Amino acid sequence: MRDPVLASLLRINRRRMVALRRVLTPHGYVGFMHLILIYTARRPGASQEEICTFYALDKASTARDARRLEDAGHIRRQTNPENRRQYQLFLTPQGEEMVKIINQTHEEFQQRLEKGDFQMAITGLASENGTPMGALSVFAGGSSRNLAGYNNGEFDFLLAQSQTAPDTQAAAELCAQCEEMLLSQGVAVPLFTQQGYYAVAAGVSGLRWQGDRILFSGVSRIL
Secondary structure, eight states: OOOHHHHHHHHHHHHHHHHHHHHHGGGTOOTTHHHHHHHHHHSTTEEHHHHHHHHTOOHHHHHHHHHHHHHTTSEEEEEETTEEEEEEEEEOHHHHHHHHHHHHHHHHHHHHHHHTOOSSOOOOOOOSSSSHHHHHGGGSTTOTTOTTOOOOHHHHHHHHHHHTOSSHHHHHHHHHHHHHHHHHTTSOOOOOOOOOOOOOOTTEEOOEEETTEEEOTTOEEOO
């Protein structure tokens, strides 16, 4: 492969998956079983179709691995009362224990990142407050989330200006300069973004956003 950065990223991901498989194999996990389990833990009652769409999996593989999880006693499937052709998935106590094992593997990986025990690593980047400044603040000098150990006074200055900019356009331009610095200096390489879509019924009010999550406290609906 000619691109050394891409080659390194693929190698990192392969090693991470090997480490995860080493944990999963003794429990009989194959294919996409761990993805189905994690998604069900995050969204109890999710349908197999929903999981297929989220991970871009084919229906046959998802159904087969969901059956394996059910046979292992890690999930239970029940018919959706609103659509009897559809199964809803829920974790069992054994499944909840397996989620802890998987999460521990990810936590160990995160601990290595926090110690700086790497030359290049793949990790997620999220904004704590749902703004570009919140995402860029990860690379600010002195930030506890600055896993790259990046320290650039000019970057910190531009980021501080963006947080007190007089309007959205000015803030966006300053954030663009910060982003360009990270890219040009090879501090971070964006691989993909993830989006979520929500539908809200007429008359619903009081929904609040926190980062990429919806807060339902204080929600009301006029019938």
